[in-house]
Structures are given as C-alpha cells and as structure tokens.
Amino acid sequence: MLGFHFDASVCNGCKACNMACKDKHDLPVGINWRRVVEYTGGSWSMSGNVATPSVFSYYTSIACNHCENPVCVQVCPTTAMTQREDGTVYVDDDKCVGCRYCEWACPYSAPQFNADTGHMTKCDLCADYRDAGQDPACVSACPARALDWGPIEELRAKYGSDNAFEPLPDPSITLPNLTVTPHRDAQPSGLGTGHIANPKEI
Amino acid sequence: MNLGELPMIIFTVFAQMSVGAFITLGVIQTVGSLRHKSATIDRIADPALYAIGPTLVLGLIASMFHMNDVFNVLNVFRGWESSWLSREIIFGMLFAGFGFLFAVMQWFKWGTPLLRRIVAGITALVGIGLVYVMSMIYYSLPTVPAWATWYTPVSFALTTILLGSLAVGMAFVTTTMFRRHLLERDGKFFGAKVAPEKADHVQVNELMASSLRWIAVAVIASGGALLVLIPMYLTELAGAGDVGVLSMVPYTGTTMFLRLALIAAGAGLLAIFIYAFAKARTNPRPLAIVVTLAFVLVLVGEMLGRAQFYESMIRIGM
Numbered sequence: 307m308l309g310f311h312f313d314a315s316v317c318n319g320c321k322a323c324n325m326a327c328k329d330k331h332d333l334p335v336g337i338n339w340r341r342v343v344e345y346t347g348g349s350w351s352m353s354g355n356v357a358t359p360s361v362f363s364y365y366t367s368i369a370c371n372h373c374e375n376p377v378c379v380q381v382c383p384t385t386a387m388t389q390r391e392d393g394t395v396y397v398d399d400d401k402c403v404g405c406r407y408c409e410w411a412c413p414y415s416a417p418q419f420n421a422d423t424g425h426m427t428k429c430d431l432c433a434d435y436r437d438a439g440q441d442p443a444c445v446s447a448c449p450a451r452a453l454d455w456g457p458i459e460e461l462r463a464k465y466g467s468d469n470a471f472e473p474l475p476d477p478s479i480t481l482p483n484l485t486v487t488p489h490r491d492a493q494p495s496g497l498g499t500g501h502i503a504n505p506k507e508i
Numbered sequence: 509m510n511l512g513e514l515p516m517i518i519f520t521v522f523a524q525m526s527v528g529a530f531i532t533l534g535v536i537q538t539v540g541s542l543r544h545k546s547a548t549i550d551r552i553a554d555p556a557l558y559a560i561g562p563t564l565v566l567g568l569i570a571s572m573f574h575m576n577d578v579f580n581v582l583n584v585f586r587g588w589e590s591s592w593l594s595r596e597i598i599f600g601m602l603f604a605g606f607g608f609l610f611a612v613m614q615w616f617k618w619g620t621p622l623l624r625r626i627v628a629g630i631t632a633l634v635g636i637g638l639v640y641v642m643s644m645i646y647y648s649l650p651t652v653p654a655w656a657t658w659y660t661p662v663s664f665a666l667t668t669i670l671l672g673s674l675a676v677g678m679a680f681v682t683t684t685m686f687r688r689h690l691l692e693r694d695g696k697f698f699g700a701k702v703a704p705e706k707a708d709h710v711q712v713n714e715l716m717a718s719s720l721r722w723i724a725v726a727v728i729a730s731g732g733a734l735l736v737l738i739p740m741y742l743t744e745l746a747g748a749g750d751v752g753v754l755s756m757v758p759y760t761g762t763t764m765f766l767r768l769a770l771i772a773a774g775a776g777l778l779a780i781f782i783y784a785f786a787k788a789r790t791n792p793r794p795l796a797i798v799v800t801l802a803f804v805l806v807l808v809g810e811m812l813g814r815a816q817f818y819e820s821m822i823r824i825g826m
C-alpha cells in the first residue's frame with residue numbers, strides 16, 4: 307500500500323507542492339489535488355498587568371491519502387472510483403457519472419469535481435511518473451523536503467505512525483495511508499482551538 | 509435556498525410522496541374491504557393510483573439532472589454491493605416497475621383480486637425499502653454530522669406519510685369534483701338521476717369521507733411529531749461541536765419560520781378542519797379547496813425542509 311508522508315515541522319506554507327501538482331496534471335482553476343491548509347489560533351494569559359500572547363499557525367499539505375478504508379470507493383455507485391493493487395485510488399473517466407457522492411464522503415476533499423468534463427478527478431499519486439521511476443511531482447517540488455512517499459510500512463518505520471492532528475479529520479473513519487510529523491504547536495485531531503484561515507485556497 | 513440541489517429535493521420528496529400514496533391506498537383498500545365492495549373501493553382508489561405513476565416518473569427524471577454526465581448513467585447500478593446510491597436507484601426502479609405492473613393489472617383487471625393484492629403488497633414493501641435505502645445514503649456518511657443521525661430516516665418516513673396521505677386525499681376530492689362537473693354538464697343533479705356506474709355513489713361518498721378523516725388523523729399525528737422532533741434534532745446538532753453548529757445555520761431565519769408555519773397551518777389547522785367536515789353529505793366544494801390547500805402548504809413546507817436538509821451538509825475534516 308502506497309502512501310504519503312508530511313512533515314509539518316518544516317513546512318512553511320509556500321504551496322510549491324500545490325503548484326507542481328497543478329502544473330503536472332494541468333488542473334483548471336478551482337481544482338487542487340494537493341492543497342495547503344493554514345490552521346491558526348491562539349489566546350493570551352494575564353499575569354498582573356502583563357498580557358502574554360500564545361498564538362500559533364501551521365500548515366498541512368494534503369492530497370489523497372489512498373486510504374485503507376476508502377469511503378469514496380465504497381459510496382461510488384458506478385465503481386468508477388477504484389483502488390489499484392498498489393493501494394492508490396483513482397477515477398475511471400469512462401464510468402464516472404458525476405454524482406459527486408464521493409465528494410460528500412471524503413473528509414479530506416480529495417475527489418474534486420471538474421465542471422467541464424462532468425466527472426470527478428483526484429490525485430493518483432502520479433502513476434505515470436512512478437512508472438517512469440520518478441517521484442510524484444509534489445514530493446520533488448517541496449523545497450523544505452516536507453513530503454515523502456512510498457510503501458506505507460516503510461514510511462511508518464521511518465517516521466512513526468502518527469496520522470492526524472488538527473485540522474485533519476479523525477483517521478479512524480478512512481484509515482489513511484499517511485504519516486505525519488506534527489508541528490510543535492500541532493493540536494490533537496478533534497480537540498482544536500484554532501480555525502482554518504484560508505478556506506478559499508483549499 | 510440551494511438551487512443546485514433542486515433535482516435531489518424534487519426526486520426525494522416526490523419519490524417519498526409516491527411511496528406514501530401507494531401505501532395509503534393499500535391501507536384504504538384493506539380496511540375499506542371490511543365494509544365495502546371492492547368495485548366501490550376501486551372507483552375511488554384507481555384514479556389516485558394512476559396519478560402516482562407520473563409523480564414518480566417526474567421525480568426520477570429530476571434525479572437525472574443530478575448526474576453531470578448522463579452518458580455514463582447506466583453505470584450507476586454497478587456499485588450495488590457497497591453503495592447505497594446504487595441501491596437507491598435499484599429500489600427506485602423496482603418500485604416503479606412493480607407499481608406499473610400493478611397499475612396495468614388493475615386497469616385491465618388481470619389476474620384474480622388476490623394476485624393483484626399480492627403484487628400491491630410487494631410494491632408497498634419495495635416502496636418502504638426505497639424510503640429506507642434513500643435515508644441510508646445520508647445516514648451512512650460519518651463525515652456529515654447533520655445527516656448521520658436518527659433524524660434522517662425519521663424525517664424521510666414522516667415526509668412519506670404526510671405527503672402520501674395528503675396526495676391521496678387531494679386525488680379523492682379532485683376525482684369527486686371532476687365527476688360532479690361531468691354530471692352537472694349532463695344536466696343531472698348530483699346523485700338524483702343515477703347513472704348505472706354511479707349506483708353506489710352514496711357508498712363512495714361514505715368511503716371517501718371516512719378515508720379523509722383518517723388521512724387527517726395521520727397528517728395531524730405526523731405533522732405534530734415533526735414539530736416535536738425538529739427541535740430535538742437541532743438540540744442534538746447544537747451539541748455536536750463546531751461542525752454541528754455550522755450545520756444548524758439553514759435551520760434559522762425566515763426559511764425556518766416559514767416551514768414551521770406551513771406545517772402548523774397545513775398539517776394542523778386545515779387537517780383539523782378536514783377531520784371535522786369530511787362527512788358523506790358535506791358539500792364537496794369547500795372540502796376540496798381545503799384538502800388541496802393543505803396538500804400545497806405541506807408540499808411547499810416539505811420542499812423547504814428538504815432544501816434545509818441539503819444545505820446543512822457541512823463535512824468534518826478539511
């Protein structure tokens with residue numbers, strides 16, 4: 307099973323991964339197979355007359371996690387949403403009817419609708435690049451080397467098995483093939499005090 | 509109002525109304541057969557039965573507009589092993605198919621009455637299955653807190669009862685008014701000079717009056733239930749974290765006020781009026797107006813409610 311690794315401790319939110327993905331797959335405006343989410347929040351504490359702020363902001367770069375329990379595949383009425391032998395999930399353009407049910411089901415917004423074709427589209431972990439022995443476009447593009455990919459067992463051995471922090475959803479829903487290195491200010495999934503600061507960019 | 513989901517609003521509401529109407533007619537057939545001849549019941553029930561077909565077809569056509577690539581539409585059955593959406597379409601087709609078979613059998617009086625009753629029973633069961641499967645599409649999504657609750661199947665069932673029974677009531681009064689109109693045009697008093705096929709018009713009127721009274725009871729009960737359950741549901745959403753609170757937004761303001769007012773007026777006041785005035789000897793004209801008005805108010809109310817339902821789709825995660 308193939309998956310991604312994301313290291314939030316080195317990501318500075320530059321969106322090179324997002325752009326590399328759009329460029330590689332020639333994605334139209336509004337469709338972002340990889341997105342960078344900015345999560346921000348904070349408060350302050352008073353000590354006498356002194357207010358000490360404690361604020362945070364960190365980024366999460368996310369594409370499709372090619373989940374072990376892919377809810378998008380389960381809900382798809384046409385079987386267009388399919389899981390390959392290597393675990394990657396892709397959309398068969400010849401079958402998709404564009405009902406957008408997968409869009410409702412995926413808590414990561416991985417399946418995205420293309421209004422021009424009337425079909426769903428999504429990350430396929432750059433299948434053609436992988437066949438040619440290359441890394442996926444987003445992984446190669448990251449200047450901070452915050453992204454990695456490979457068989458999920460290897461990623462887990464290398465980076466540990468953490469797979470969620472805010473604003474990532476509860477991983478028990480889809481069992482994502484994802485490992486993450488948390489940011490120092492990362493908050494546990496479901497217990498966040500902040501909010502997504504760039505909803506229009508994702 | 510969310511016009512993007514209009515196809516789904518029309519499809520779900522109309523399909524549920526069709527199922528409810530079919531079941532209501534079945535109950536009237538079964539209970540009515542204790543006191544009336546089956547020909548009497550058929551006279552009142554058949555026009556309503558034939559009205560279900562176009563309603564369901566309208567809903568199914570609307571659902572096609574939800575598909576963004578109709579050329580691939582035949583693929584939607586492939587996912588039946590895991591997708592509730594495939595199952596919904598299969599159940600929708602089965603309900604339409606059995607319903608059509610029953611309507612044809614009833615029209616040509618094919619088979620024995622028992623056989624027709626069995627086909628009707630199967631159709632009703634498939635219809636109940638359809639409403640259940642429809643609700644599971646939303647109920648089974650753990651990523652949408654506003655949908656993955658008991659309220660989804662319960663509200664779909666209440667829509668089925670409310671609109672199904674009122675639609676049958678409206679079909680009954682429309683048929684009556686139409687017959688009356690025909691008789692008046694022939695220069696006959698209603699019931700005075702009895703045409704051969706109108707021999708049991710007193711019985712028909714009695715059956716219709718008692719049906720309307722029971723329809724009123726069902727509508728008051730399910731409308732009342734809705735008025736209690738909506739606040740219960742919203743209280744639960746309010747306690748379901750940030751996403752739950754965001755999902756409540758469509759259930760506020762003018763839309764919410766209008767919807768509650770429509771339920772209260774249509775399923776409350778007017779239904780009480782129907783219960784009180786549905787007598788065999790009542791002048792059918794005011795009754796027909798009230799039944800039609802109640803149907804229209806509840807239909808608009810339920811469409812608004814379904815629009816709120818789709819608009820409450822706020823997903824967890826990112």
